[in-house]
Amino acid sequence: MEDAKASLISLDEETTDDDEPVVTKVTKKSLLTPKTILADVINNDARTTSTGVGVGNNNSGTLTRGIDNDDDDVPALLDHTPSYSGNAINGNLPGNDRDNADSEPIFRVRSRTAASSTPNYESLDYEVCENTLFQEEQRKSLTERFSLRKDIIRWIIFIQIGIITALIACTIDIIIEELSELKYLFLMNSVESNVPKSDITGGDLVVPFLYWILLSVLPVAFGAAMVTYIEPITAGSGIPQVKSYLNGVKIPRIVRIKTLAVKAIGVITSVVGGLAGGKEGPMIHAGAVVAAGISQGKSTTFVKDFRVFKAFRDDHEKRDFVLGGGAAGVSAAFGAPIGGMLFSLEEAASFWNQNLIWRTLVASIISVFTLNIVLSTYHGLNDFTFTGLFNLGKFDQPLKFDYFELPIFMLLGVTGGLLGAAWNSLNTKINGFRKRYIPWKFGKVCEAVVVAMLGVTLACMMIYFINDCRPLGNDPTIHPVQLFCEDNEYNAVAALWFQTPEATVRSLFHDPPGSHKILTLAMFALVYYVLSCATFGLNVSLGVFIPTALVGAAWGRLLAMVTFYLFPETEFLHPGKYALIGAAANLGGVLRMTISLSVILMETTGVETSFFFPLIIALISAKWVGDYFNEGIYDTQIEVNHVPMLPWEPLPQYKGLRAREILSSPVVCIKLRDSAHYIYNVLKKCDHNGFPVVDDVKGVRRSEGRVCGIVLRSQLIVILLKSLYVENSHFWLPNTTIQTFRDVYPRYPSIKSVRKLDDKINYTVDLAMFMNPSPVRVNAHDSVPRIFQIFRALGLRHMLVINNENRIAGIITRRDFIYK
C-alpha cells in the first residue's frame, strides 16, 4: 500500500541531523552519488511530513505556488536537469564496485506505512493500463474474430473453473464423509464394548474418551502444523481474504496452488478431527485458487507455464475469474447455484457487471451439476436425484406458517442478532488475546490441539452426565449408541456428538419432535457456541457457516421445545421449522448477509418459495439488531487485520472534504523521456508503485512539469530488465508487445534483479509507449465523495490530483480514503 506515496518520505541522511540542506552534505561526502538524479526526491524533503502540507494553505489557482514555495530554500545547485557525460559517471562508479552502494544507502526513502504499525498491503492493478502496446492489441481485437475468440476462451475457462472446483469439493466432501464415518463408528464400537449394554447408570468411558482424544488430536495437530508451518494464509475460512482480494488488496500467496493443497488438507483434518467448523467457507477460497490458476495458464508452485490464456494475465481479468471461482466454490459446497452466485455478489464482490454475473452463474451451475454427477455416481445412483446435494437435508413436507408466527420469527431474528453480535465481539476479543500472547508457531499448533481436546472433553461430559434416552426409530441410516440406555433406546446426546457438525445440523432440522431433552439441546447450544467461538481464529482451515447454523438450529429447536413444554397447546410449533429459522437468525447475526443466506438455506433444504418470507424476516431482524452493535464477522476480521478495504460509500467523515485535504504529496515524478539511471535510482531508493509521467519540464524540477501519464513500478522494472532504451530501440521495438509485460505477471521481479546499468547508464527511456496515457486526474478542489466514486467504480490504484494548471498537486491511493 505504499503506492506512490511520498508524503512521509523521509530522506535519512546518515551522519547529520542539522537543518542544513541535505544534499550539500551528500555532495561533500561522496562524489560517487549521482546526486542530480535524485533531485526530485531531494526536493520532496522531509519537512513536508503531513499530508498535503505543501498545498494546504493555498486556494484556487495557487496550488502550484504552494509547491514551489517548498523548493525556494533548496539550493539552486540541485535545480538542473541531469545531464551526465557518460564517462564522468562511469569513471566515478566503476561497474562492480557500485554493487556495494547498497550497503551504503545515501538516502533511505521510507514510506509512511512501513513506519506505522499496520501491515503493508499492496493494491492490485485493476485499472487497465491503456498504453500504446495495449492499444495495438486492441486494434487487432477490433477484428471480429479475435474478439470472439477471446470471449469463447473466457467462457471455456469459466466452465473449467466450475468443473474443477466441483471435483475438488467432491473429493474433500467424500474424504471427510468416509473418514468421519470410520472415526465415529470406531468410537461407538469402543463405547459399546466398554460400557456393557445393560449398564444404564454409568460405566467406564475412559477408554473411549482417550480414543476420542487421540482421533481428534492427531488430525487437528497435523492440520494445524501444516497450516502454521507451510502456509499460514490458509488459516480460517478464507472468505475475508478472498473478499479483500476482490476489493483490490493484494494478499500475498492467496491464490497459489500450494495454498489450495494446504487448505484442502487443513479442512479435511480439522473437520475429521471434530473441531467446531465447516468445510463451506474454505470452498470459496478453493474455488478462487482454481480460478486464478486456470485462468492464468501457469503455476508458480509448480514453476510451470502452460503457455495458454496469455491474454488474461493481468489483475483485472484475474479478478473476474476469481469471483467466478468463489461462486463455484460456494455452489459446490452447498449444492446451491443461485445461492452461490448471490453469495459471491453479496459478500465477496466489490465490482460487478452484467456479463460477469452471467458468467459467474454459469460457473456455479456447471459446478453444481458436476457435483451432482460425481456424488450420484459415487453413491451408486443413476439419475440426478442425489439428495445429498441438499446438504442440510430436504424438508419432505412443505413448511407452512401462519400470520401470528411472523412476530415469533422476528423475535428469533432479534435473538439471533444479539447472540451473533455477542459471538462476533467475543471472537474478536479471543483473537486479539491470541495475537498478543501466542505469537510463536508451536504455540499455535498446541492451541488448536487444546481446543480440540476441550471439545472432546465437553462432549464426553455431556454424554456422561446428561441421561437422554430416546426410543429407537426404524431409520437404518442412524447409527445409534445405546450407551446408558435401555435395549430399544439410543443415547440422544451421543447421537448429536458422534457425527460431523453438518450432519448434526441435518438432524436438528429433520429429527421428529421429541428427539431430544430440553437440557440436552440447551447444553449443546451453549457448548457449541463457546467452542465455535474459540475455534474460529485458530490456525486451522475452517469455515464459520456450519457451526453458526448449528448453534442457531440448536437454540431455534430449543425455543420451540420450551414453548411447547410451557404451553402444550402450541403443538403447531414444528421443531424442525424453528431450527431452520434459528439457524437463519444466527447466521444473519454472525455473517450479516441476507439475500444469499436465505437463498442458500432454501436451496439446501428444498423449502418452498413461500417460506422465503419467514427466512428473510428472521435474517433482516438479525442483521439490523446485530449491525447496531458491530460488523459481520468477515468485515470484523478484515478490520482487525487493517486491510485497506474500500467501502461501498465514502466514509461519513469524508463528506464535505476536498481532494486537496486528503492527497499525499509531494510526489516522485518521472519525465516522459528520462534517463535510465534516474529511473533505476528512483526505483532503488523509493518503494512507490506508481509514478506520474511529466512533460513540458521547462526548467529543472520534474514535479513542475505537466502530467501526461502514469507508469507503474512493475513496468519500469521490466523496461530496465529488458533494456528497452531509446538508444537500442532497433533491437527490441519490432517484437515488444504488451505480452512482454504480461509474461512476468504476476510475480514482477524486484529492482534488485536488475543489474547495475553499467554501460547503459546514459541511455534514455521513452515512456510514451509504456505509460498509461489516461491516468485518472482529478482537480485539487474536487469533492472527496465524487472522487471516491470514481476511484471505487474504476478500481483505481493511483489517482493523480492536479491543480488548475495540470501540474501535479498530489496523489491519492486507497489508503487516503480510509485512514485519516
Added chain:
Amino acid sequence: MEDAKASLISLDEETTDDDEPVVTKVTKKSLLTPKTILADVINNDARTTSTGVGVGNNNSGTLTRGIDNDDDDVPALLDHTPSYSGNAINGNLPGNDRDNADSEPIFRVRSRTAASSTPNYESLDYEVCENTLFQEEQRKSLTERFSLRKDIIRWIIFIQIGIITALIACTIDIIIEELSELKYLFLMNSVESNVPKSDITGGDLVVPFLYWILLSVLPVAFGAAMVTYIEPITAGSGIPQVKSYLNGVKIPRIVRIKTLAVKAIGVITSVVGGLAGGKEGPMIHAGAVVAAGISQGKSTTFVKDFRVFKAFRDDHEKRDFVLGGGAAGVSAAFGAPIGGMLFSLEEAASFWNQNLIWRTLVASIISVFTLNIVLSTYHGLNDFTFTGLFNLGKFDQPLKFDYFELPIFMLLGVTGGLLGAAWNSLNTKINGFRKRYIPWKFGKVCEAVVVAMLGVTLACMMIYFINDCRPLGNDPTIHPVQLFCEDNEYNAVAALWFQTPEATVRSLFHDPPGSHKILTLAMFALVYYVLSCATFGLNVSLGVFIPTALVGAAWGRLLAMVTFYLFPETEFLHPGKYALIGAAANLGGVLRMTISLSVILMETTGVETSFFFPLIIALISAKWVGDYFNEGIYDTQIEVNHVPMLPWEPLPQYKGLRAREILSSPVVCIKLRDSAHYIYNVLKKCDHNGFPVVDDVKGVRRSEGRVCGIVLRSQLIVILLKSLYVENSHFWLPNTTIQTFRDVYPRYPSIKSVRKLDDKINYTVDLAMFMNPSPVRVNAHDSVPRIFQIFRALGLRHMLVINNENRIAGIITRRDFIYK
C-alpha cells in the same frame, strides 16, 4: 439530449449569408442587442460545424492553441468583457417593449439533435450536484440523527412501494380474473345453447362468434382509445421505457399517476378483450410509477404536494426508488420475490449498489407478502397457502430429468432461440410498417380492433375445423365446452381458447398427457405465434411475457407429443415438463434474459432447485442462438426508438479513440460571477442543459477561462426566477437552501416563465454557491473507454473535457458515446 452541446450550434443570422463576421452585422442592425452578452455564443461561430474541429488538428500540449486559433479572425471589438452601464441598456430596451424581442431572434442557436431525425431525449441528472447548498445539508446530515432519519424514511418508502404496488397488482388481477370468467362463461353458454349437445358433426357458431367479436372488440377499442388519446406512453409493456429511464434517459410522463391509471385500465381491457398479451410487463411500469409517486410526496397529475419526503426530490434518489418499484411490480405480477429483484437487476437496472439491491429485495418481499394476504383473503383462505401465487401453476410432483435429456433441452433451447429471433425480427418489421403507414390516432385504435377480431376469427376457425374431443376428467375447476363432442367429452380446442392466456399456460404445463391432439397444439402454437407478433406494438398496454411463454409451452408440449407419437417407447417424456422447458426456451429467445427468467419460472411453478439446470441450459442455448441474429425484444424496441441508452461497455468502435475525437465543441460558458442578463440571454437563445462555469477570465472570452464548475440550466432558471442576485442577497441568502431548488423538481419551469429582467438587468449572479464545483473533468487525450467507464459508473450527464491548461476543450454527453 441537447445537453450543453454547441458543436453544431449554428448562429442563424437572419438577413445575411455571407462570410462577414456575424456580429458586425448585428451591431449595425440593431443597437438594441446586448451584443457583448452573447460574445461567447458568437465566438462559437458556425464555422465549427463538425465535432472537435477546433482541437482536432492538435497534438499534446497544443490544444489551447488550437482553440485560440479559431478566434483569431473574430473581430477584436467583441473581445471585451460586458460592462453595462445599467441606464444605457435600460434606455435602449425599455421594459415592456423587450417582450417582442422573441419575435425577432437575433441568433437562433440550434443544436445538432434538433436538426437530426432522432427524437429529442433529455438526460436525467443522476449526478449529485455537490454545491455549497448541498454541502450545508450534508454537514447537517453528519449528525447521526439526521442521517439515520433519512435512512429510516427511505426504508419506509420502500415498504410502502411494496404494499401499494401489490395492492394495485391485486386489483388488476382480480378484475381481469372476474371479468374474463364472466366473459368466457357467457360465451360457453352461448355456444352450448346454439350448438345442440348431440350435434357432433357441425353446427351454427355464428351467434357465439358475433358475441365473441363484440366482447373482444368493445374492451379492446376502449383500451386502445384510452391509450392512444389520453396517454400514448402507456402503449406496450413499459419495460423498455422503464429501462431507458433507469439508464438515465428522460422519458416524458413515464412516471405520472395519470400514466398509471391509463396503463391499469389499458391492461385490464386488453387482457379481458382477449388480445395475445399479458399483464406482467405493465406491472413493472406500474411499480415504477408508484415508486416515483410515493418517493416524491407529490403528484403532478393531481397538482398536489404532500410536503413529505422532500429530501428525495432529485433524479438520483428517484431512480433508486423506481428500481425498487419495478422489482416490486414484477414480484407482484409473478408472486416471485427473488425473481422480481433479479429481473430488475438483469433487465432494468443500469446502476446498482449493494444497499439498493437490499432495499429492492425488501420491497419485493413486502409486495409478494401483501399480494398473498389479499389474494388469500379474497379467495377465503386463512393461511398463506394460496397457490394462485404460483401463477403458472405449481407442479405437484418434483420434475426429474435424466442425463440423455440434456441434449434435448439444449435442442429445445436452440429452437427457442431461432423462433425468438424470428419473432423479434418479424415484430420489428411489423412495427416499422405500422409507424410508417398508420400514423394517425384513429387508425391505431382501428388496428387494435382488427387484430382483436383476427384473433377471435382464427380461434373460431380452429374450434370449428379441428375436432379434438377429450374425455371429461373429474376436475371441477375446468369449465369444459362440449361443442361437437360426445356427452362425456369436452372440446380441447375450445378449452385452450376460452380462457386468459395465463390460464392457458397453466393448462399446458399441468394438463395430463394426452389432453390435446397434435394438430390442435400445432395450429395453436402457430396462430398464437402470429397473433402475439401482431399484437406487441399495438397501441394497447400489454406485456410480452405471457404470450411468449404460451407459444413456447405449446410447441414444447407439441414436441414431446410428436416424439412420443413417433417413438412410443419414449413415454418418459412428461409433456408438462417439456411445455415448461419450451416456455423457457421461447422466453429466452425473445427476451434474452436468463437468470431472472429461470428463477421466475422456478418460483411461479414451484419446481425443485435441481430443475434449475435444465431450465438454464434451455435459456442459455436460446439466448446464444438468438443473440447471433438480433437483440432481445426490449433492446430492439429501445434501439428502434433511438433512445440513447448507455451500454455496459463502450461500443467497439470507440476503442482506441481519445476524448478529443468525440467531444463536442465549442461550448457555451458562464463566468463565476456573470451578469443576470447574459445568463438570461444564453438560456433564451440556446437549449443546452449544462454550462461550464469559468473563472480567471483575464481578457474577454469566457471559453478562455479556467473551468471551476458546472451549472445546470434548471439551476440557472431557478436563480433567475427567485432573483438570487448578488445585489439583493440580503433578502434571499438567509433562507435559501438546497430545498429551494428541490421544490421545483422535477417540472423545472422553462425560461419563458422568467419575466424579463427589467430593472434587474445589470444585476449579477454569483454561481459559487449554486454550481457543482466538482464537475468531472477529463483530459482531451484521455482514452474513450476510460472516460466511458467514468461516465457510465457515475451516471453523468455532462463531462467536461479540458486541455492541459484546464481550459475547456469541449463537452461530452451521453450521445457522444453512442452516435458517431
